[in-house]
Amino acid sequence: MKVDGACLCGNIKYEAEIDPDRVAICHCSDCQTNSGSAYGVVASITNGQFRLLTGALQEFEKTAESGRVRHLSFCPNCGTRIHACTKxxxxxxxxxxxxxxxxxxxxxxxxxxxxxxxLPWVSDLSSIPRRDDQG
Structure with missing residues:
Protein backbone atom coordinates (compact mmCIF):
# COMPACT_ATOMS: atom_id res chain seq x y z
CA MET A 1 0.00 0.00 0.00
CA LYS A 2 1.41 3.37 -0.96
CA VAL A 3 1.23 5.94 1.85
CA ASP A 4 2.46 9.44 2.50
CA GLY A 5 2.92 11.45 5.63
CA ALA A 6 4.63 14.24 7.50
CA CYS A 7 5.88 15.38 10.87
CA LEU A 8 3.92 17.73 13.12
CA CYS A 9 5.55 20.94 11.80
CA GLY A 10 5.52 19.85 8.12
CA ASN A 11 9.31 20.06 7.69
CA ILE A 12 9.53 16.31 6.98
CA LYS A 13 7.37 14.84 4.21
CA TYR A 14 7.71 11.33 2.84
CA GLU A 15 6.12 8.58 0.82
CA ALA A 16 6.50 4.87 1.39
CA GLU A 17 5.24 1.45 0.46
CA ILE A 18 3.96 -0.45 3.51
CA ASP A 19 2.37 -3.81 4.21
CA PRO A 20 -1.03 -3.06 5.81
CA ASP A 21 -1.06 -6.60 7.20
CA ARG A 22 2.09 -5.81 9.19
CA VAL A 23 0.87 -2.99 11.43
CA ALA A 24 1.74 -3.64 15.06
CA ILE A 25 1.36 -2.18 18.51
CA CYS A 26 4.68 -2.33 20.34
CA HIS A 27 4.57 -2.32 24.14
CA CYS A 28 8.36 -2.31 24.71
CA SER A 29 9.64 0.16 27.27
CA ASP A 30 11.64 1.98 24.56
CA CYS A 31 8.44 2.66 22.56
CA GLN A 32 6.66 3.78 25.73
CA THR A 33 9.38 6.26 26.57
CA ASN A 34 10.02 7.42 23.01
CA SER A 35 6.35 7.94 22.17
CA GLY A 36 5.55 9.53 25.52
CA SER A 37 2.60 7.15 25.63
CA ALA A 38 1.64 3.60 26.58
CA TYR A 39 2.89 2.04 23.31
CA GLY A 40 4.02 2.73 19.78
CA VAL A 41 2.15 1.81 16.59
CA VAL A 42 4.27 0.97 13.56
CA ALA A 43 3.75 -0.16 9.97
CA SER A 44 6.29 -2.31 8.19
CA ILE A 45 7.93 -0.63 5.22
CA THR A 46 8.14 -3.00 2.25
CA ASN A 47 11.64 -3.68 0.90
CA GLY A 48 13.09 -0.40 2.20
CA GLN A 49 10.70 1.62 0.03
CA PHE A 50 10.78 4.86 2.00
CA ARG A 51 11.45 8.13 0.20
CA LEU A 52 12.05 11.41 1.96
CA LEU A 53 10.40 14.24 -0.03
CA THR A 54 11.34 17.27 2.10
CA GLY A 55 13.56 18.02 5.05
CA ALA A 56 16.41 16.06 6.57
CA LEU A 57 15.96 13.50 9.33
CA GLN A 58 18.05 13.42 12.47
CA GLU A 59 18.92 10.01 13.92
CA PHE A 60 19.41 8.61 17.38
CA GLU A 61 21.07 5.22 17.84
CA LYS A 62 19.61 2.94 20.54
CA THR A 63 20.26 -0.66 21.48
CA ALA A 64 16.80 -2.18 21.79
CA GLU A 65 15.63 -4.79 24.33
CA SER A 66 16.13 -7.34 21.52
CA GLY A 67 19.84 -6.43 21.40
CA ARG A 68 19.60 -4.92 17.92
CA VAL A 69 21.05 -1.47 17.36
CA ARG A 70 18.14 0.57 16.03
CA HIS A 71 18.37 3.95 14.32
CA LEU A 72 15.42 6.12 15.33
CA SER A 73 14.75 9.00 12.95
CA PHE A 74 12.91 12.18 13.82
CA CYS A 75 12.30 15.74 12.67
CA PRO A 76 15.03 18.01 14.05
CA ASN A 77 12.52 20.90 14.30
CA CYS A 78 9.50 19.42 16.09
CA GLY A 79 10.87 16.07 17.32
CA THR A 80 8.22 13.90 15.64
CA ARG A 81 9.42 10.29 15.38
CA ILE A 82 9.23 9.09 11.78
CA HIS A 83 10.73 5.59 11.63
CA ALA A 84 13.17 3.09 13.10
CA CYS A 85 15.43 0.70 11.25
CA THR A 86 18.48 -1.47 11.73
CA LYS A 87 21.27 -0.06 9.56
CA LEU A 119 1.00 -1.30 31.02
CA PRO A 120 -1.72 -3.18 32.94
CA TRP A 121 -4.55 -0.82 31.97
CA VAL A 122 -4.13 -0.83 28.16
CA SER A 123 -6.07 -4.04 27.60
CA ASP A 124 -9.40 -2.49 28.60
CA LEU A 125 -9.77 1.11 27.49
CA SER A 126 -13.54 0.62 27.16
CA SER A 127 -13.92 1.06 30.94
CA ILE A 128 -12.49 4.61 30.79
CA PRO A 129 -15.08 7.37 30.18
CA ARG A 130 -14.96 8.91 26.68
CA ARG A 131 -15.53 12.38 25.22
CA ASP A 132 -15.64 13.49 21.59
CA ASP A 133 -13.30 16.42 22.31
CA GLN A 134 -11.21 17.75 25.19
CA GLY A 135 -14.42 19.04 26.80
Whole structure:
Protein backbone atom coordinates (compact mmCIF):
# COMPACT_ATOMS: atom_id res chain seq x y z
CA MET A 1 0.00 0.00 0.00
CA LYS A 2 1.41 3.37 -0.96
CA VAL A 3 1.23 5.94 1.85
CA ASP A 4 2.46 9.44 2.50
CA GLY A 5 2.92 11.45 5.63
CA ALA A 6 4.63 14.24 7.50
CA CYS A 7 5.88 15.38 10.87
CA LEU A 8 3.92 17.73 13.12
CA CYS A 9 5.55 20.94 11.80
CA GLY A 10 5.52 19.85 8.12
CA ASN A 11 9.31 20.06 7.69
CA ILE A 12 9.53 16.31 6.98
CA LYS A 13 7.37 14.84 4.21
CA TYR A 14 7.71 11.33 2.84
CA GLU A 15 6.12 8.58 0.82
CA ALA A 16 6.50 4.87 1.39
CA GLU A 17 5.24 1.45 0.46
CA ILE A 18 3.96 -0.45 3.51
CA ASP A 19 2.37 -3.81 4.21
CA PRO A 20 -1.03 -3.06 5.81
CA ASP A 21 -1.06 -6.60 7.20
CA ARG A 22 2.09 -5.81 9.19
CA VAL A 23 0.87 -2.99 11.43
CA ALA A 24 1.74 -3.64 15.06
CA ILE A 25 1.36 -2.18 18.51
CA CYS A 26 4.68 -2.33 20.34
CA HIS A 27 4.57 -2.32 24.14
CA CYS A 28 8.36 -2.31 24.71
CA SER A 29 9.64 0.16 27.27
CA ASP A 30 11.64 1.98 24.56
CA CYS A 31 8.44 2.66 22.56
CA GLN A 32 6.66 3.78 25.73
CA THR A 33 9.38 6.26 26.57
CA ASN A 34 10.02 7.42 23.01
CA SER A 35 6.35 7.94 22.17
CA GLY A 36 5.55 9.53 25.52
CA SER A 37 2.60 7.15 25.63
CA ALA A 38 1.64 3.60 26.58
CA TYR A 39 2.89 2.04 23.31
CA GLY A 40 4.02 2.73 19.78
CA VAL A 41 2.15 1.81 16.59
CA VAL A 42 4.27 0.97 13.56
CA ALA A 43 3.75 -0.16 9.97
CA SER A 44 6.29 -2.31 8.19
CA ILE A 45 7.93 -0.63 5.22
CA THR A 46 8.14 -3.00 2.25
CA ASN A 47 11.64 -3.68 0.90
CA GLY A 48 13.09 -0.40 2.20
CA GLN A 49 10.70 1.62 0.03
CA PHE A 50 10.78 4.86 2.00
CA ARG A 51 11.45 8.13 0.20
CA LEU A 52 12.05 11.41 1.96
CA LEU A 53 10.40 14.24 -0.03
CA THR A 54 11.34 17.27 2.10
CA GLY A 55 13.56 18.02 5.05
CA ALA A 56 16.41 16.06 6.57
CA LEU A 57 15.96 13.50 9.33
CA GLN A 58 18.05 13.42 12.47
CA GLU A 59 18.92 10.01 13.92
CA PHE A 60 19.41 8.61 17.38
CA GLU A 61 21.07 5.22 17.84
CA LYS A 62 19.61 2.94 20.54
CA THR A 63 20.26 -0.66 21.48
CA ALA A 64 16.80 -2.18 21.79
CA GLU A 65 15.63 -4.79 24.33
CA SER A 66 16.13 -7.34 21.52
CA GLY A 67 19.84 -6.43 21.40
CA ARG A 68 19.60 -4.92 17.92
CA VAL A 69 21.05 -1.47 17.36
CA ARG A 70 18.14 0.57 16.03
CA HIS A 71 18.37 3.95 14.32
CA LEU A 72 15.42 6.12 15.33
CA SER A 73 14.75 9.00 12.95
CA PHE A 74 12.91 12.18 13.82
CA CYS A 75 12.30 15.74 12.67
CA PRO A 76 15.03 18.01 14.05
CA ASN A 77 12.52 20.90 14.30
CA CYS A 78 9.50 19.42 16.09
CA GLY A 79 10.87 16.07 17.32
CA THR A 80 8.22 13.90 15.64
CA ARG A 81 9.42 10.29 15.38
CA ILE A 82 9.23 9.09 11.78
CA HIS A 83 10.73 5.59 11.63
CA ALA A 84 13.17 3.09 13.10
CA CYS A 85 15.43 0.70 11.25
CA THR A 86 18.48 -1.47 11.73
CA LYS A 87 21.27 -0.06 9.56
CA UNK A 88 22.93 -2.45 7.11
CA UNK A 89 20.34 -5.19 7.72
CA UNK A 90 17.64 -5.13 5.02
CA UNK A 91 15.92 -8.15 6.60
CA UNK A 92 15.32 -6.34 9.91
CA UNK A 93 11.98 -4.69 10.67
CA UNK A 94 11.76 -1.14 9.28
CA UNK A 95 8.93 0.47 11.23
CA UNK A 96 7.18 3.66 10.12
CA UNK A 97 5.28 5.48 12.89
CA UNK A 98 1.57 5.14 12.02
CA UNK A 99 0.68 8.49 13.59
CA UNK A 100 2.68 10.26 10.87
CA UNK A 101 0.90 8.46 8.00
CA UNK A 102 -1.91 10.45 6.36
CA UNK A 103 -3.87 7.21 5.69
CA UNK A 104 -3.57 6.05 9.33
CA UNK A 105 -7.33 5.51 9.77
CA UNK A 106 -7.07 2.60 7.31
CA UNK A 107 -4.27 0.88 9.23
CA UNK A 108 -5.74 -1.29 11.97
CA UNK A 109 -3.04 -3.07 13.99
CA UNK A 110 -2.92 -6.84 13.43
CA UNK A 111 -0.44 -7.78 16.15
CA UNK A 112 0.86 -6.67 19.56
CA UNK A 113 4.50 -7.29 20.51
CA UNK A 114 6.55 -7.03 23.71
CA UNK A 115 3.33 -7.57 25.68
CA UNK A 116 5.37 -8.51 28.76
CA UNK A 117 6.11 -4.75 29.06
CA UNK A 118 2.51 -3.63 28.45
CA LEU A 119 1.00 -1.30 31.02
CA PRO A 120 -1.72 -3.18 32.94
CA TRP A 121 -4.55 -0.82 31.97
CA VAL A 122 -4.13 -0.83 28.16
CA SER A 123 -6.07 -4.04 27.60
CA ASP A 124 -9.40 -2.49 28.60
CA LEU A 125 -9.77 1.11 27.49
CA SER A 126 -13.54 0.62 27.16
CA SER A 127 -13.92 1.06 30.94
CA ILE A 128 -12.49 4.61 30.79
CA PRO A 129 -15.08 7.37 30.18
CA ARG A 130 -14.96 8.91 26.68
CA ARG A 131 -15.53 12.38 25.22
CA ASP A 132 -15.64 13.49 21.59
CA ASP A 133 -13.30 16.42 22.31
CA GLN A 134 -11.21 17.75 25.19
CA GLY A 135 -14.42 19.04 26.80
Missing amino acids: DDPSAFFGLRVGTIRQRAQLKPRLQVWCSSA
